[in-house]
Amino acid sequence: MSKTINVNGIEYPIDVDEQMPLLWFLRDKLEFTGTKFGCGNGLCGACTVHVDGQATRSCITPVSTLANKNITTIEGLSEHGEHPLQKAWLENNVPQCGYCQAGQIMNAASLLATNSSPTDDEIVSAMQGNICRCGTYQRIKKAIRVAADELAKEV
Amino acid sequence: MNKHILDAMSAYYDANPIESSIVSQPATIAFDNVSRRNFLKVAGIASSGLVMGVSLPSFAGTANKGSAAAEFNPNAFIHLSENGDTLIYCGRCEMGQGISTALPAAVADEMEADWSKVSIEQADGNEAKFGSQATGGSASIRKMFEPMRKAGAAAKEMLILAAAKVWQVNASDCYAENHFVINKQNQQKLSYGELATLAANIEVPIDPKLKSKSQYRYIGKALDRHDQGKVVVGKRVYGVDTKLPGMKYAAIVHCPVLGGKLKSVDNSQALKMSGVIDVVEISPIKHPFSSIGAVAVVADNSWTAQQAVKQLKIEWDLGANAVYNTQEYKAQLVKNVETEAQLVTARGDIKKAFSNAATTLSATYTGGHLSHAPMEPNASVVWVQKDSCEVWASTQSPADIQKVLAQYLKRKPEDINVHVMMAGGAFGRKFKCDYVHEAAVISEKINAPVQLTWTREEDMRTGFYHSINAQHIQASMDEQGKVTGWLHRAAFPSINTLFDASVSRPSKNNFSEIDEHPFGIKNYRSESGESPAHTRIGWYRAVYAIFYGFAMGTFADELADKAQQDTVKFLHSIYDANTNAEQQQNTKRSKAVLDLAAKGAGWGKKLPKGEGIGIAVHYSFRSYVAMAVHVKVDGDNIKVLNVDCAIDCGQVLNTDGATAQMEGAVVMGMSLALATEITFRDGAVVNSNFHDYPVMRLKDMPKVTVHIVDSDEKPTGLGEPGVSPFAPALSNAVYAASGKRYRDLPFKPLKV
């Protein structure tokens, strides 16, 4: 039996080179293109997905190490784009070119999943690995704050 | 595009067989009532409704002159369907700057369309249809605002006439509002959808009446980016995301030194790898925007291709530019500007001004190469077949792709079908589509659709870099601190070197930004220092305004300090000394943004020890931007706290988009002021990825407040002008806070 991996709720066989990073398995094999390639070295965060809920740089994570794990990509973060972060992103008009934003949102979602009321400093340090070359940082910070406050209300 | 760049490009194109794509046409307008039936046939749209186009005089098909039909080509379509859905095409390329929201909103506003019924599509590369699509120089809004508004206004008038016909009343008894025409007499309504087909049969008004500012509904308001909903669910499709059946994936390595040649390649290891399909050698393509020569590996996925590239054993003959070392080169540039150089422009008597001066001051400013480094690396998909060539690319210039590939494949430009994809950032880099041309070479060779994605390392090492530069300014002042003389020397490898390798110093055109700078100085002289190019130079967001703005804005602060005057007052007096009637508008607007930024920052307020506010203003790409930067300095540690940014770009289109552009400009300005620099050693770029090209991250984000001048002037662009005032304002702020003066960009380079 070949190993399998669960991506956004569906099982897929891992039928590629053991060393292939998850990023390329997602993009080239499964054709989930929402997860982006920015640096290939864990430096920019564009490729961030969740592995069992934990923000992970898919460009440096060999797919073979992820057998039986649950992967969530931006396409699977919520059913209809109703995650508080997705809503806050739109309310605050965060994206410019938008290329980095899947990684930003996935990284922030993992932060909020483990710490639903982060301080501003905690937001800053959690997001330090995600580059936005268009410079949307001010709005990213604000949107995470808004989403966190929204989540706090729900609890 | 800057005039000097245009000039250089047209000179190149004149001398070369491929015809120019970047010469922009005058935006005079005529309307073409596209015959609906014809259009539908051509476009294959199966519904009826109103289809109309704005027309710009054709500049591509001059051969067809004489026939009225060929003289005007519709260039931007509005398609109003019978259910009211309104589709607007955006001809200009979108890379995050928001043009595909701003321009269609101007159409919708004049058309009195309901924005929620409007959808927007990116037009394919077709200049005959859409006019110039080359997107650069912060020119899209400046050139397209009025034609787009007129298209919308004409559609509205036709819809009103159609309704008047139905009701058998005068058009003046009807008005349009939010996708309806309303009968003033009895408040009856007809929807745009109901009227669409009728309106299509009405003659297009030649000179439709445009709205006044007070009537705008979308122009000058805050609008959401039309497709941001797709971004947050990962559904916005970029150039790098294209998938085709049977598509192969390629990775590439280029000759590290400009002008080098491939000596030999041993591809045996690469070819042995499972999944590898082929190794393709790419010879240099003779075009300033094209491939410098490379070796590519094709595989069944990108990662395998990238791994296989590392297994290639390549020997390059590096050629003459292997001598290039930026550290030494910069030192040489400094020498070249600190001694007499070649005269460019002289006004008045600078010698006399200097000898009669009460005080003089001089300073030298420098800066390094920069790489655009958009988050989406260069990527495209190309499929060359026997009788077709189809391209999916993030690009700023689809026409250049068409022209270069037409030349390369020996076909006609219109036979190269370019789908303009959303670019994941561009900043000038994707104007030059060498990565697309290379994908075509590979596709032709392997006879399959190919996606070529450059790695970040290739993107950083095979760029079209912002110029390394040095400037030396010397000025004289009288007893009152009035500036009496100004000598300005500059040396930098210019963009002109792309088109003519023999160019060895900046041209007179390259100097226009400082020769025509609106400071009022009677005695003035500019000189151009020797500075040949050893790498490809390209326009990087804000281009020469980056270093000109830095030198002018910092030196003005140094002069104010020397004259013991407040910088804002000093800048006012230097603008006030300008007696040139043609520049009065310019000085007035410069002072206004300066004052607005100063006010926003609380200029002159008392600050804690170690903090300071610096200010600078720069006019570029016909827009005015001032920034006041508030910093906290602790030893070598510079923390930017607040930035107050004031802009005057005439009538602003989308206030939220404008604000976003300024926030982004601060981030890019801060990266280049503090940290990013491309270093060459032995002809090759040393930097490779974001660890040694440390672009700004979230931690360093200051609070940015944008103040927009409410203006009725014609709109001008904002993509670039925000970048230049940041670095000088920062240098001035650090000086105010600590007494330390930074004159070299970046202030804190990494040792690579």
Ligand code: FES
């Ligand atoms: S692509 Fe994975 S961190 Fe940059």
Ligand code: FES
């Ligand atoms: S929005 Fe363009 S890189 Fe972040």
